[in-house]
Amino acid sequence: MAEPRTRPKRATIFDVAAEAGVSRGTVSRVLNGEPYVSQSAREAIEAAIEKVGYVRNTAARNLATQSSGAVALIVHEPHSVFVEDPNIGAILLGTNAALSEADYQLVSLIIDTDRDTERVVSYLGGGFVDGAIVVSAREDDPIADALQRLRIPTVLVGRPDTAPELPSVSIDNRTSARQITERLVATGRRRIGMIAAALDRDSGRDRLAGFRDALGDRFDATLVVDVPLYSFHAGQEGMRALLDRAPDINGVFAASDAIAAGAVDVLRADGRRIPDDVGVVGFDDSAWALRCQPALSTVRQPADRLGARAAELVLDEIRTGERRSGVVLLPTEVVWRDSA
Amino acid sequence: MAEPRTRPKRATIFDVAAEAGVSRGTVSRVLNGEPYVSQSAREAIEAAIEKVGYVRNTAARNLATQSSGAVALIVHEPHSVFVEDPNIGAILLGTNAALSEADYQLVSLIIDTDRDTERVVSYLGGGFVDGAIVVSAREDDPIADALQRLRIPTVLVGRPDTAPELPSVSIDNRTSARQITERLVATGRRRIGMIAAALDRDSGRDRLAGFRDALGDRFDATLVVDVPLYSFHAGQEGMRALLDRAPDINGVFAASDAIAAGAVDVLRADGRRIPDDVGVVGFDDSAWALRCQPALSTVRQPADRLGARAAELVLDEIRTGERRSGVVLLPTEVVWRDSA
DNA sequence: TTCTATTCTGTGAGCGCTCACAGATCCTTC
DNA sequence: GAAGGATCTGTGAGCGCTCACAGAATAGAA
Known part of the structure; x- marks a missing residue:
C-alpha cells in the first residue's frame, strides 16, 4: 500500500452543507434518497453538489456502513x-x-x-x-x-x-444437449458418438446425460470418449479415438465448440465431408462456431x-x-x- | 449500495493492542513495518494478531491515509x-x-x-x-x-x-515486424504483401513501418491492404483483395494471428500450398497460431x-x-x- | 553523577461519512 | 384554539485507522 499522497482537496459533505445552508444530516439524506427532506432543501443541496463538484468518498461511507460496496x-x-x-x-x-x-x-x-x-x-x-x-x-x-x-x-x-x-x-445443459442430439438423430444419423469433457463438473456430466437421453435405447457407451479439456487439441484427439472405435460413425456431438472444431479438423483430414458423411454439433456458440468449415450447429448460452x-x-x-x-x-x- | 448488514464483529487494532498490552500506536507501527518498535512489543503484537484473528480494515485505512489502495x-x-x-x-x-x-x-x-x-x-x-x-x-x-x-x-x-x-x-512493433518480414525475404519470396490493421493506433502503424523497412526498395504499396479489425473474417477479406491485386503473391505478413488464420483459410481454398506456394506469417503468438494448418510462424509478445x-x-x-x-x-x- | 542522544511508547485529533435521537415546524382534526 | 400526528432538520457519537506530538526509558559521553 501507498504512502499518503497529496491530491487537490476534494469537497466533502460539509462543504455541500455549508454551501446549501443546511446540515450534514440533511445532505446525507438526499445523498441516500431518504424521505423526509423538503423540496427546497433538496434543490439547494443538489445545486450545491453541482457547484462545489462534490463526489462521495467511498472509504468513509464503507467505514460508517460497515460494508465494502x-x-x-x-x-x-x-x-x-x-x-x-x-x-x-x-x-x-x-x-x-x-x-x-x-x-x-x-x-x-x-x-x-x-x-x-x-x-x-x-x-x-x-x-x-x-x-x-x-x-x-x-x-x-x-x-x-x-x-x-x-x-x-x-x-x-x-x-x-x-x-x-x-x-x-x-443453463439447462441436459435439455440443451438432448435437443441438439435429437436433431442429429432426426437427420437420419445412426452411429452417433460424443466427445465429452469436464466430467468432474455438473456441466460436463449433464451434457453427457442429455446426449444419453436423446439416444435412449440406441445409446452406446463405446461411442463416448472423455477428453480432459474443452480445447481444440482435445477435440482432435477425441475424434481420432472415436474414429478408431467406430470408422462408420456418422454423427458427433462435441461438448464444446472448440472440441467440435478439433473434431472437424480430424474428420476433414480423414477425407470425410461435413455434413454429408458426418454431422457435427458443438456447444457454446463461441467464435469457433463460425470459424469452422462449414459453420457449426451449436447451442448458444447467454453467458x-x-x-x-x-x-x-x-x-x-x-x-x-x-x-x-x-x-x-x-x-x-x-x-x-x-x-x- | 447496501443497507448496513450485521456480520460477526471483527477484531480491530484496539483488540490487538489490549491483547498485547500495548497501545494502538504501537500496533499500527508494526502493521506498517515502521522502525522504533522494541523486539518484545513486536512479538507480543504478532502473537496477539494471530490470536484474535485480526485483519486490517481497508476502508478505515484508506480514509485515514486519503488513498484508495x-x-x-x-x-x-x-x-x-x-x-x-x-x-x-x-x-x-x-x-x-x-x-x-x-x-x-x-x-x-x-x-x-x-x-x-x-x-x-x-x-x-x-x-x-x-x-x-x-x-x-x-x-x-x-x-x-x-x-x-x-x-x-x-x-x-x-x-x-x-x-x-x-x-x-x-513492444517494439516496428523492429519485430521488420524481423519477421526479413525472414520471409530470406526464404526467397519476392512478391510479399501485407494485411495491415488498426492503422489508427501506433501498433498498427508500426507493424506496417517495419514491413516497409524490411522490404526497402522492393516495397510495393499496392501489395498492402488495410482491414478494419484484427479478426479472422477481416483476414479472409484482406487475403481475397490481395489475391485479386497480385495472383502471383508468394509471401504474406498478417498484422495478427487471427488475420493470418483468415488468410491461410482463403489461400487453401484457392488451392495454394503453405508454405510451398505462399509463406504466411502472423503476429501475437496467440492460440490461433498453433491452430493453423500448418502452424504459424509469428511474433510472440509478452502480454x-x-x-x-x-x-x-x-x-x-x-x-x-x-x-x-x-x-x-x-x-x-x-x-x-x-x-x- | 549529570547531560544529551537515541530509541521506544501512548494519546489526541481527525479522515468523511452514517445513524439514532431530540427537537422544531407544519398540518389535521375535534 | 389546543392536542396530536406527520414531516422535517440539526447534533453528537462513532466506524477503524494513521499521523504528529509529547513524554518515558535507555544508552553513551562528559
Whole structure:
C-alpha cells in the first residue's frame, strides 16, 4: 500500500452543507434518497453538489456502513482457460454491468494455483467484499466452503452438486444437449458418438446425460470418449479415438465448440465431408462456431446474462439478508448452421 | 449500495493492542513495518494478531491515509474484442498479479460506448483509484486526457503518439515486424504483401513501418491492404483483395494471428500450398497460431509482462510522486514454425 | 553523577461519512 | 384554539485507522 499522497482537496459533505445552508444530516439524506427532506432543501443541496463538484468518498461511507460496496467474482480456472474461454469473458462483462448499475464495484479474483486459493480465502475473510460470485466451482471447492463459513452472500455460476445450499444460476445443459442430439438423430444419423469433457463438473456430466437421453435405447457407451479439456487439441484427439472405435460413425456431438472444431479438423483430414458423411454439433456458440468449415450447429448460452443474473441475486441477498437457494436456469437456443 | 448488514464483529487494532498490552500506536507501527518498535512489543503484537484473528480494515485505512489502495485498468475496446483478444486477458492477468503482490486492488473498467466514457471519467474523478493503466488508448483518447487533468498516475500499454508525456510500456512493433518480414525475404519470396490493421493506433502503424523497412526498395504499396479489425473474417477479406491485386503473391505478413488464420483459410481454398506456394506469417503468438494448418510462424509478445510492468511503473509513481515519462520496450521473440 | 542522544511508547485529533435521537415546524382534526 | 400526528432538520457519537506530538526509558559521553 501507498504512502499518503497529496491530491487537490476534494469537497466533502460539509462543504455541500455549508454551501446549501443546511446540515450534514440533511445532505446525507438526499445523498441516500431518504424521505423526509423538503423540496427546497433538496434543490439547494443538489445545486450545491453541482457547484462545489462534490463526489462521495467511498472509504468513509464503507467505514460508517460497515460494508465494502464490492462483490467478488472468483474464477477458478487456470490462466490459460481464463484467457481462452469466451464464456468467462462474457460472464465477467455481464456481472460488471449489473454491478455497476447498482453502484457496486466488481473485484475479480483468479485462482490458478493452491497458493491463490489460500490467499483468496484470507482476502474474503477480510471483509473486503459484501458478496461473491463463483465461476466454475469444482466439487468440494474450498472457496465455496469458505464462503459459506464466512456467511458471505454467494451465488454460483454453474450448478455443482456439492453445494446445493448455495443458490446458483446456470443453463439447462441436459435439455440443451438432448435437443441438439435429437436433431442429429432426426437427420437420419445412426452411429452417433460424443466427445465429452469436464466430467468432474455438473456441466460436463449433464451434457453427457442429455446426449444419453436423446439416444435412449440406441445409446452406446463405446461411442463416448472423455477428453480432459474443452480445447481444440482435445477435440482432435477425441475424434481420432472415436474414429478408431467406430470408422462408420456418422454423427458427433462435441461438448464444446472448440472440441467440435478439433473434431472437424480430424474428420476433414480423414477425407470425410461435413455434413454429408458426418454431422457435427458443438456447444457454446463461441467464435469457433463460425470459424469452422462449414459453420457449426451449436447451442448458444447467454453467458453475459448468466453473469448479470448472478450479480442480481447476490445484490438481493446482500440487501435483504435472505438467501433464496435454488437453481435459476436461463434458456439456451439451438443454432442451426451447416455442420449438421 | 447496501443497507448496513450485521456480520460477526471483527477484531480491530484496539483488540490487538489490549491483547498485547500495548497501545494502538504501537500496533499500527508494526502493521506498517515502521522502525522504533522494541523486539518484545513486536512479538507480543504478532502473537496477539494471530490470536484474535485480526485483519486490517481497508476502508478505515484508506480514509485515514486519503488513498484508495486501488489501481484501475481501463480497457478501451468493444466488448467483442475484450472477449476475443487473447492479449487483453493476458495483460489483465499480469497486472493483477503485480498489483496484488503489492497489496493493491485491481479495478477493471471497460469502455464500450460513449456513455461508458463519461461514467468512467467521473468515477476516476471520484478518487476511487490511486493510479490507472490504460490499454488500447486511441489517439486523442478522452480518458488519457482526463487522467492527466486529474493528475492521477497513469501508464499506457501501447504507445499512442498523442500522449507522449505519459509513460508507456509497449513492444517494439516496428523492429519485430521488420524481423519477421526479413525472414520471409530470406526464404526467397519476392512478391510479399501485407494485411495491415488498426492503422489508427501506433501498433498498427508500426507493424506496417517495419514491413516497409524490411522490404526497402522492393516495397510495393499496392501489395498492402488495410482491414478494419484484427479478426479472422477481416483476414479472409484482406487475403481475397490481395489475391485479386497480385495472383502471383508468394509471401504474406498478417498484422495478427487471427488475420493470418483468415488468410491461410482463403489461400487453401484457392488451392495454394503453405508454405510451398505462399509463406504466411502472423503476429501475437496467440492460440490461433498453433491452430493453423500448418502452424504459424509469428511474433510472440509478452502480454502478461506488459501488464505487470505497467503496474510496477504506476506503483512507483504513486509511491514516489515522480513521473518517469518515456517508453519502456519489452523484447519480443520471433517464433518459427511451418507456415513460412 | 549529570547531560544529551537515541530509541521506544501512548494519546489526541481527525479522515468523511452514517445513524439514532431530540427537537422544531407544519398540518389535521375535534 | 389546543392536542396530536406527520414531516422535517440539526447534533453528537462513532466506524477503524494513521499521523504528529509529547513524554518515558535507555544508552553513551562528559
